[in-house]
Amino acid sequence: MGSELHFQAIPENCRLLARARRDPRFGSFLESLSAFSTIINDPSVSKADDPVFSDFVNEARALVEENPWIEERSLRLGNNWNAIHLLLSEHGRTDGGNGQGDWVERAIKGGDEIHADAKTAAGHPIRYLSPPEVAEISNQISAILPDEIVRNWRPDENEGARINAPGAIRPGEQMHTLTTDLGRLQAFYSTVHKFGEGVLTLVL
16 A cells, blocks of 8 residues: 655644754654644543653644644545646646646645654655745646646656556546545645645655
């Protein structure tokens, strides 16, 4: 089973992010925001023998108090994220795209590492997009119509179209699933942009 991506909105100037940038062990606990509701609602989620994790839980709960419903501003993409990246990148190379692929890379795979030593349990870096970057991505991705993506997809010209390749794209129902997931990604970035927040990207 491949990796999944989890996107979580987070304010630029919150204490949680500030400490994660200073303290990589604290920063590594950001992975637990993929289960944000459990962190904030389950009183048993704490480790008395781990003061760093206890601090993290307290800061996560304070973040929700200061930013109501922020835990809902999240998105989980399953194994399709490689294929979505492939579709958007191909779109950028066609006449229908703008030829600028950097925003696609960051929209899917995340921004800068919050700390070189802050990793998920699987060893992936935890990445962060600033509010200005989120605004740019929201503007770029909202301008793309799913029908354009389908029209610009040329499987005979792209190795990723092979069934067994990473991010392989199969015809029929999978294309429908991918365009649906693209719509979810567009809605997520639009919502986070409206709140003026940044985005954490977690590879799970």
